[in-house]
Structures are given as C-alpha cells and as structure tokens.
Amino acid sequence: MYKQIDCYPSNKLFILSSVLFIALMIGGFTYIKEINEIKSHTKSSIENRAKQLQSHIGLLLANSMALKKVYENEYKHFLAHHSDALFEDKDFQYLPQYNLTIFTPKNTESSHGTAQILGPKATSNIQLQVELKTAEALTSVIEVILNEIQSTVAIYYTSKQGFSYRAPQHPIDQFRFNADQYNKPFWRQSIPENNPLNKPVFSLIGDNHEHHRRFGLSNPIIVNGQFLGVISIEMTTNEIDNLLSINQDFADSVLLDNHNKISYSQDYEAIGKTLEPTNGGSLSTWQRTDNGWLYKAPIIPGELYIAHQLTDESIMQEAKANSLLLWSLLMLGVILSLLVMQLFCTAKKNRNLMLVDPLTSLYNRRGFQIISTPIFAHLKRHQSPWALLLIDIDFFKKVNDTHGHIIGDEVLVKVADFIHQSNRGESIVGRWGGEEFLVLLPGTPPQEAMEAAERIRKNIAENLLISNQEHVTVSIGIAPAMADDNFEKTVHNADLALYQAKHQGRNISILYNPTDAKAINQE
Ligand SMILES: Nc1nc2c(ncn2[C@@H]2O[C@H](COP(=O)(O)OP(=O)(O)OP(=O)(O)O)[C@@H](O)[C@H]2O)c(=O)[nH]1
Known part of the structure; x- marks a missing residue:
C-alpha cells in the first residue's frame, strides 16, 4: 500500500487548539475572578475607611456644632447687654502697610486669639465689637478642641463685617487676612445663597501648595435669621489623606458632597468636579462610569460620601499582574504540549x-x-492464497544514460504512482531495489494475480511517457503462493519469473512456473 509520511495534522491541530482554548478559558476566568476580587477588596476597604472617616469627621462635626451653638448664645448675650463700646482704642493697632487693624485683647487672661480687621480701627462699629467679643469668648472652647483633635491647626470665625478672629494667634507673616477670603470655597459654599439649609460645609482651605494644604469644616452662624459669618475648623490633611489612600496602584478615594461633587481629593485639580455614574447609581454597589467603576459609601448620609473610582485601565493592569503567574504556567503548559507533540511527530516521522x-x-x-x-499471520490463519509481483523498469539504465538521473528519478516516482493506482486497497507496495518494485497481493489466486500484473503493465506501457514521446515499460514476474509458503522463496520465484520476462523481450508479465524456471536456471 502507498504510504504517505504524515503526522496526523488534523489531530495535532485539534489537540493544540483544545489546549489553547482551555488555557484561554482558565486564563479568562482567572482574569475575571481577579477583577472581581479587586473590586471586592476595594469595596471592603472603602466601607472600612468610611467608618473611620465617620468617627473622625463625626468628632469634628460635633465640635463644630458646639462652637456654633456657643457663638450664637454668646452673641445674643453680648448684643443684649452691651451699653457702649466693648473695647478701647488701645486694644486695636492699625497697620497701614497692610491696611489691617489687629485686635489682641490685653485684658483677657484666657485669650490666645487675634483678630484682623480690614481697614483702619473699628471702635465705632458696635456690630463688629459685639462679634469680636463673642469670638473672643469662644477662645476657651477653642483651646479644648485644639487639644482634643491633634490635626487641628486653627479655628477661626470669619465675619461678614470684614474681619477674622483666629485662635491660636498667628503672626501677621503667617496669616494675613484680606478680602480674598470671601472668594475662597469655604466662604462661598457656606453663605446662605449657596447653602440655604445652613449645613456644615467640608472644603479645602489654604492654597494649593502642598505644605499649605488644609482641610476645613465650616459652619454658618445665623442669629435671629441673620447670617453673621462662618466658624471654621482648619486641620492638616494628613489624617484624611491617609484614610483616602488605598495603595499606590490605585488612585486615591475622594470625598463627595450630596451632588456627587468632589469636595476633597488629594488631586487638587479634581476638587469641584462631578463624579457621576453613567446609569444614575446607588450606594453600596459598583456603578459603571465612562471609563471604569465607581463605589460610593456614606460618611454623613445626605451630605458627605467617600467615593472611589477604579479605572478600567488600572483594574486591567492589576488583574493582569495578579494572574500573570497562572498565565505563565498555562503558556508553559501550551509550549510543553507543543514540544511533546513536536517530539512525538518527529519520532513518528x-x-x-x-x-x-x-x-x-x-x-x-x-x-x-x-x-x-501481520498480513502473513492473517493469511496463515485463514489459509488464504497470496502472490507477489516483482516489477522492473525496462532498460532503465538507458533512461538514465539518455535523459540523466533527474529524469530517471521522475520515472521511478511515476512508476511507483502507477503501481499504487492500479492496486486494490489491501495490497502492499514497496521499492525492492533500484528500479524494482514488489507488490504483495493478499488473498489472491494466481489468475487474479496475473490480471493485476497485466493491469499495471498495460497502464504503464500505455500512459507513461518520457518527454511525451518515449514510452516506459515494465516487466513483471508473478509468484503465486499458498498460505504456508515462505516469503523469501516466493520472492525468489518472482525473480525467476521476472528474469524469464526480460528474456522473452520485456514489457510482459510472466507467471512463475517451476518447469520454465528450471530450464532458465540450467541456461
Ligand atoms: N535515476 C536513478 N537510477 C537508479 C536508481 N537506482 C538504480 N538506478 C539505475 O538503474 C539502472 C538499472 O540498470 P540495469 O540493472 O542494467 O537494468 P536496465 O537498464 O533497466 O535493463 P533491464 O532491467 O535488463 O531492462 C542502473 O543504471 C542504476 O544506476 C535511482 O534511485 N535513480
């Protein structure tokens, strides 16, 4: 039978694609699992930090409310009981170079605060004096708060009347009050036009320079329906920054107000921007945004939230990094399978x-x-006859000599093809020598073997041409055999028959006949 060298390519492709498919599936599942785990870790971290912020900010809020209450009560008291100016001229010092009046009450033991008033001294402004008196009266409460909350830098009252009272005292080179304060977020967000419910406001105080960053909680003061000013607690951002950081791979969390506006972020550029989920969004679930996912947890419900945004890019990078080991192992598996298959294939080849x-x-x-x-074993078991055809190309030497070895080789290949095409499926075809071919015909009686030989011979003689003009012929020796006959002996018989065929002029099939063979042997 004609034998193609083959490494079962379809089988190999199937195995390879299956391994790749499984690797991709496992890799894909791990990747999705990693993404879910990142989201789940981030979520529990946010929930956790929301609780810590709740207690941190809750304490601030309680103190801010206490200050506001004290202020409002004291203000009412001083407003009702003053008959004349509450301070004397000597309590005020006008600094013309800054156009500021400094107020540091000398008589009060407890005072550690200082007021800066826009413009020249203001002893004639009774409203301002009442507010100054009230602010000064806050100093002892302020001291308690400053001691209680370590991160507090200062507490100050900013009046609509154009002054600020600040405790503890800050030298004028560290803090200089000016009209710009009324443009700062803490003021703009606190005034009744922008804050009709008079809620405490969380905002950024100070400027954008890193070492001046301050986080503030401001509370508007309203007495008898009249807005007087704002009391602010100003603190360092360290504690809040720590609570807003997850790890360096992900962006930090931010604080959002109830309109999803960023009220505090370590990225100052982001403050004031809106973080909106694309589909409305609710609390305590990951919400889709334009370029990632957003999780929001309440610190003060309805007022302040902690929110975290995971960009698709950061999740992908982290998930990739986390599943890299598995991916590497899978890829190693694929490469090993390829190598094993290659080895298997090479061994087979x-x-x-x-x-x-x-x-x-x-x-x-x-x-x-x-x-x-195994075919002979089968023939023996079934006591089947068989036959050998020994086929030899006629005058092949001449072909080589005339046309060269390359054409000679082509003739050999074509003869092989013709023999293969002319045979039944169960026959075995081999190249027995230089230009000799052997065909085993299992289960074939002599007459059928003769017919098979003639089919081959005629097919070649009629159809195989060199350069479209010179016919190639073969001579065939046929050796029939019984089930138990010896292979080598039968090959020998076929050889004798072939010799006879050559002897008789070539392009002929001769069935082995012991008598004729004897005669040839004696020649
Ligand atoms: N091109 C080529 N020639 C081969 C190959 N193997 C054997 N031969 C040539 O086959 C030729 C066989 O020549 P001979 O044994 O004299 O037989 P012949 O010329 O076919 O003559 P008859 O068999 O008597 O008809 C030799 O010239 C070998 O060199 C091969 O693989 N390729």
Whole structure:
C-alpha cells in the first residue's frame, strides 16, 4: 500500500487548539475572578475607611456644632447687654502697610486669639465689637478642641463685617487676612445663597501648595435669621489623606458632597468636579462610569460620601499582574504540549523515514517486511492464497544514460504512482531495489494475480511517457503462493519469473512456473 509520511495534522491541530482554548478559558476566568476580587477588596476597604472617616469627621462635626451653638448664645448675650463700646482704642493697632487693624485683647487672661480687621480701627462699629467679643469668648472652647483633635491647626470665625478672629494667634507673616477670603470655597459654599439649609460645609482651605494644604469644616452662624459669618475648623490633611489612600496602584478615594461633587481629593485639580455614574447609581454597589467603576459609601448620609473610582485601565493592569503567574504556567503548559507533540511527530516521522523510501514514498525493503508480517499471520490463519509481483523498469539504465538521473528519478516516482493506482486497497507496495518494485497481493489466486500484473503493465506501457514521446515499460514476474509458503522463496520465484520476462523481450508479465524456471536456471 502507498504510504504517505504524515503526522496526523488534523489531530495535532485539534489537540493544540483544545489546549489553547482551555488555557484561554482558565486564563479568562482567572482574569475575571481577579477583577472581581479587586473590586471586592476595594469595596471592603472603602466601607472600612468610611467608618473611620465617620468617627473622625463625626468628632469634628460635633465640635463644630458646639462652637456654633456657643457663638450664637454668646452673641445674643453680648448684643443684649452691651451699653457702649466693648473695647478701647488701645486694644486695636492699625497697620497701614497692610491696611489691617489687629485686635489682641490685653485684658483677657484666657485669650490666645487675634483678630484682623480690614481697614483702619473699628471702635465705632458696635456690630463688629459685639462679634469680636463673642469670638473672643469662644477662645476657651477653642483651646479644648485644639487639644482634643491633634490635626487641628486653627479655628477661626470669619465675619461678614470684614474681619477674622483666629485662635491660636498667628503672626501677621503667617496669616494675613484680606478680602480674598470671601472668594475662597469655604466662604462661598457656606453663605446662605449657596447653602440655604445652613449645613456644615467640608472644603479645602489654604492654597494649593502642598505644605499649605488644609482641610476645613465650616459652619454658618445665623442669629435671629441673620447670617453673621462662618466658624471654621482648619486641620492638616494628613489624617484624611491617609484614610483616602488605598495603595499606590490605585488612585486615591475622594470625598463627595450630596451632588456627587468632589469636595476633597488629594488631586487638587479634581476638587469641584462631578463624579457621576453613567446609569444614575446607588450606594453600596459598583456603578459603571465612562471609563471604569465607581463605589460610593456614606460618611454623613445626605451630605458627605467617600467615593472611589477604579479605572478600567488600572483594574486591567492589576488583574493582569495578579494572574500573570497562572498565565505563565498555562503558556508553559501550551509550549510543553507543543514540544511533546513536536517530539512525538518527529519520532513518528523518523520511524516513517526508516520504513519509507524517500524518493517514491513507498515502503522500503525493511518497511515492506515489517508491514507485511501481520498480513502473513492473517493469511496463515485463514489459509488464504497470496502472490507477489516483482516489477522492473525496462532498460532503465538507458533512461538514465539518455535523459540523466533527474529524469530517471521522475520515472521511478511515476512508476511507483502507477503501481499504487492500479492496486486494490489491501495490497502492499514497496521499492525492492533500484528500479524494482514488489507488490504483495493478499488473498489472491494466481489468475487474479496475473490480471493485476497485466493491469499495471498495460497502464504503464500505455500512459507513461518520457518527454511525451518515449514510452516506459515494465516487466513483471508473478509468484503465486499458498498460505504456508515462505516469503523469501516466493520472492525468489518472482525473480525467476521476472528474469524469464526480460528474456522473452520485456514489457510482459510472466507467471512463475517451476518447469520454465528450471530450464532458465540450467541456461
Ligand atoms: N535515476 C536513478 N537510477 C537508479 C536508481 N537506482 C538504480 N538506478 C539505475 O538503474 C539502472 C538499472 O540498470 P540495469 O540493472 O542494467 O537494468 P536496465 O537498464 O533497466 O535493463 P533491464 O532491467 O535488463 O531492462 C542502473 O543504471 C542504476 O544506476 C535511482 O534511485 N535513480
């Protein structure tokens, strides 16, 4: 039988694509699992930090409310009980270079605060004096708060009347009050036009320079329906920054107001921007945004939230990094499978090369014998007859001599093809020598073997031409055999018949006949 060297390409492709598919599926699942885990870790971290912020900010809020209450009560008291100016001229010092009046009450023991008033001294402004008196009266409460909350830098009252009272005292080179304060977020967000419910406001105080960053809680003061000013607690951002950081791989969390506006972020550019989920969004679930996911947890419900945004890019990077080991192992698995398959294929090819003639792709002598061994066992069991055809190209030397070895090789390949095409499926075809081919016809009686030989011979004689003009012919020796007959002996018989065929003029099939063979042997 004609034998193609083959490594089962479809099988190999199937195995390879299956391994790749499984690797991709596992990799894909791990990747999705990693993304969910990142979201779940981030969520519990946010919930956790929301609680810590709740207690941190809750304390601030309680103190701010207490200050506001004290202020409002004291203000009412001083407003009702003053008869004249509450301070004397000597309590005020006008600094013309800054156009500021400094107020540091000398008589009050507890005072650690200082007021800065826009413009020249203001002893004649009773409203301002009442507010100054009230602010000054806050100093002892302020001291308690400053001691209680370590991160507090200062507490101050900013009046609509154009002054600020601040405790503890800050030298004028550290803090200089000016009209710009009324443009700062803490003021703009606190005034009734922008804050009709008079809620405490969380905002950024100070400027954008890193070492001046301050986080503030401001509370508007309203007495008898009249807005007087704002009391602010100003603190360092360290504590809040720590609570807003997850880890360096992800952006930090931010504080949002109830309109999803960023009221505090370590990224100052982001303050005032809106973080809106694309589909409305609710609390305690991850919401889709334009470029990632947003999780929001309440610190003060209805007022202040902690929110965290995971960009698709950061999740992908982290998930990739986390599933890298698994991916590497999977890829290693794929590469190993490829190598094993390659080795298997190479071994198979090598084995084939040992059994197959590289020129004609027919079995060589060794291959023919190995492949036919089980067939002979089968023939023996079934007591079937069989036959050998020994086919030899006529005058092949002349072909080589006339046309060269390359054409000679092509003729060999074509003869092999013709023999293969003319045979039934169960027959075995091999290249027995230089220009000799052997065909095993299992279960074939002599007459049928003769017919098979003639089919081959005629097919070649009629159809195989060199350069479209010179016919190639073959001579065939046919050796019939019984089930138990010896292979080598039968090959020998076929050889004798072939010799006879050559003797009789070539392009002929001769069935082995012991008598004729004897005669030839005696010649
Ligand atoms: N091109 C080519 N020639 C081969 C190959 N193997 C053997 N031969 C040639 O086959 C020729 C066989 O020649 P001979 O044994 O004299 O037989 P012949 O010329 O075919 O004459 P008859 O068999 O008597 O008809 C030799 O010239 C070998 O060199 C091969 O693989 N390729």
